[in-house]
Amino acid sequence: MHYHQVIGQEALQRRLTELVQQNRLSHALLFLSKEGTGALPLAMSFAQYLVCETIAQQGGSAPCGTCPACHKATKLIHPDIHYSYPTVTKKPGEKPIATDFITEWRTFIELHPYGNLFDWIEMIKSKENSQGKITSEECNDINRKLSLKSFESRWKILILWLPELMGNEGNKLLKLIEEPPADTLIMLISENESQLLPTIVSRCQLIKVPLLDTAQIEKALIERNNTPASLAVQVAPLCEGNYREALQLVQHAEEDWQVLVRDWLNAIIKTGPVAQTKWVEEISRLGREKQKQFLRYFIHLLEQAVQVRMQGGQYRISEKEKDFADRLNSIAAIEQQEAMVNELNKAHYQIERNANAKILFHALTIRLYHIIADKFVFSLT
Secondary structure, X not given: OOHHHOOOOHHHHHHHHHHHHOOOOOOEEEEEOOXXXXXHHHHHHHHHHHHOHHHHHHOXXXXXXXXXXXXXXXXXXXXOEEEEOOEOOOOOOOOOOHHHHHHHHHHHHHHOOOOOHHHHHHHHOOOOOOOXXXXXXXXXXXXXXXXXXXXXXXXXXXEEEOHHHOHHHHHHHHHHXXXXXXXXXXXXXXXXXXXXXXXXXXXXXXXXXXXXXXXXXXXXXXXXXXXXXXXXXXXXXXXXXXXXXXXXXXHOOOOOHHHHHHXXXXXXXXXXXXXXXXXXXHHXXXXXXXXXXXXXXXXXXXXXXXXXXXXXXXXXXXXXHHHHHHHHHHHOOHHHHHHHHHHHHHHHHHHHOOOOHHHHHHHHHHHXXXXXXXXXXXXXX
C-alpha cells in the first residue's frame, strides 16, 4: 500500500520515514488508534516503504510503487511481510492460524482497508456469534516465521492487527518482542490499549494515530468513494474521525434517521407504552450496524442542539436540522441533553458487544423518559 493511499496521517508518515533515515527505528511499534483512522493502512504502507527496492538503492521519503517489491507488497504476497489477525474456529477441535485465512485477508484489505473487526469476522465466519481471537497456535506460528531468515528484503516484518485479542496467549511473544532477530520489525495495531498486556505495551515504541478531521473525510468520500459533494459535506461531521463509519453512513444515506428520532421521542413523551413497543420492534429489525448509525445520528442532533443554544443564529446548519435542534431545545435543557448523550453512547457500546437490541432499546426508552419527562412542553410532530 502506497503512502498516498492512506487518508491523512502525513505527519506520522514523515515521522516514520525519519526514524528509519536517522537509524532510530525501534524493533517493535505499537500503533494506538481508534476505528477508522487508518492505522492498519499506515502500517502496511510503512512496510512497503521498508521493502521498496528503490528506497534501498537510492533513498527517498515514499515507496516508489513500481519495483517488484512494491508490487508484491501491494498484493500482500511479499515473502518478508507477514500478517497476523483474529481468526475463527469453523470446526470443533480446529486450531486456526492466520495463514489459513490469507486469501480472505487479501480480499478484505482490497475491499475494506478501513474495515473493523465486525467486517472481518462477517467475511470469514461460518456460524452466527463467531468470536475472533488470536490463538496460541498463531503465536507459535509467529515465533516460527520470524525466526527464519528474510527471503528478499533486508527486513522481516510482522503486522499484527488487534493484539488485544490475544489475551494471555500474548505472553508467548514477549521474548520475540523484547529481543527479536536482527532487522526484524514488529508492528502491533491496537484499538483498545486497556486490553493489552502491560508487558507488551512496555516493550513497544508507542505511535498514537490521531482521528481524521472532517475535511480529510469529506475529501476521501468524494475522491475515493465517488460520493456526491453535497452528501459528503453532510456525512463527514457525523462520523467523529472514523472513515469506516463515514462509508457506512453514505451507504445508508437513504435512511431518514430524523423521522425515526422524532417517532421515538413522541412515543417516549407523548403516545405511551404501545407506541414505544412498536418503535422498539421496528429498530430491532434494522440490524446492528444501522442501530449504531441511528444512535450516532441522534447524538449528532443533540450536539447540534447544544451548539444552536450556545451560538444561536451564528451556528450554521441546514434549516431542517436547525428546526429539529430548536425542538430538542424545547424539551430538554443542556444538562438533560448531556445525560441523553451519555445514555446513547452507552447503548452504542453495548450494541457493539452484541447486546440484545429489544432489551437494550426498551431499557433506553425508559431511561430517556426519566431524563426528559419533567421538562416536556411542546409536541415534536
